Amino acid sequence: MSTQSHYDNHLASFYAWMTGNFDAKQQEQEEFFRSKGLVPHSNAVALDLGCGHGLQSISLARLGFTVHAVDFNQHLLSDLNARAKGLTIGTVLANLADVSQYGAEAELIACMGDTLTHLDSPSQAASLLREWAQLLLPGGKLVLSFRDLTEELIGEQRFIPVRAEDDRIHICFLEYHPGHVRVYDQLLEKRQGQWIQKVSSYKKLRLGVESVKTMLEEAGLAVESHDVIARLHYLVATKPTVSAK
Ligand SMILES: C[S@@+](CC[C@H](N)C(=O)[O-])C[C@H]1O[C@@H](n2cnc3c(N)ncnc32)[C@H](O)[C@@H]1O
Known part of the structure; x- marks a missing residue:
């Protein structure tokens, strides 16, 4: 069973129920962005990669971004569209592996709620982080939240x-x-x-948080904050305003 068919045939149909109170969860995400100063400063474009039913997309749109919300599951994108009335959110049905389908210059890129661990391999994660870093405007931010599953539960x-x-x-x-x-x-x-x-x-x-920090640095980004909230690691990384290379 691939990750996409798992969502398409099983998880997407009860994802919103599983997540619980949308408004409370959405407000937590909005508060996180606000607390880190992640509000529009330049072109106000944000990419939300693996957006699901919209916890981060809705938050970013409320903070003033024009959001390109990307996911490979149509059920979750439809759910997001139903919640996005009046907000500047466009949905894109695409696989994150194919950046040409959703790539755009952005001042903020979010890949949150454990989407990073859904990728095929650590090398795919590292190479996508490099491609996403290229899309960022100077001074732009990449925001990740994911679980570090390196420690085995028994x-x-x-x-x-x-x-x-x-x-x-x-x-x-x-x-x-x-x-x-x-x-x-x-x-x-x-x-x-x-x-x-x-x-x-x-x-x-099973991506270790320190190895993801190394991937971000190898992509030319500077990790500026690391928080652990409800067992998710939140990393914010910045693209330098003047290229170091
Ligand atoms: C755990 S959910 C997180 C959703 C949302 N960011 C949140 O915090 O609620 C992971 C999302 O990523 C999507 N996804 C996973 N792998 C993907 C890929 N390769 N391309 C596009 N979407 C992907 C899934 O369909 C799902 O909506």
Whole structure:
């Protein structure tokens, strides 16, 4: 099962439910951007890569950016479009691997909410970070948030209860491999008194936060902040105003 088919055939249909209160989560993201001074300063274009249903896109648009929201899942983009009424957000159905489909000069690029670990390999992540750095205007910012999965959970720690209601339960199971974790999303739904199980899995990269910082530096960016919020590592990196090379 590829990551895209995992989203297309399974996760996208309950992603918004799994995430919980959209407005509260969106406001947390908006507050993060504001606290880091991530507001428009030059061309006011932001790319939100792996935008999902829009937690960062809506926040960036509310802060005054024109947002190009990119994702390979149409269900989540439609959800975002329904929330984006009156905001300057354009959605792009594309795979992040193909920068030519969404590349534009931007003063801010966000790849947040663990999207980075969805990429195929560390070398693909490093090469995309280099391409994204090229798209940034001088002084522009690249913002990442992702989980560092290098430390292995063992035994029952690998079962993560995500959300439960009377008729719906979502549990993640993590299977550790060298270099990646296979994530199983188990969904149980009660229909006409019967529990129906649907399970599907995908691969997440085990990217260490220090190795991602090195990738950012090798892409010519300077890491200016590192915060850990709800077990996600938030990195903000800046493109120098005068090229060091
Ligand atoms: C964990 S979600 C994060 C969504 C959003 N940024 C958030 O914080 O809620 C990862 C998103 O990236 C998208 N995605 C993963 N790999 C992708 C790729 N190679 N190309 C385009 N979208 C991708 C998925 O469809 C999903 O919407």
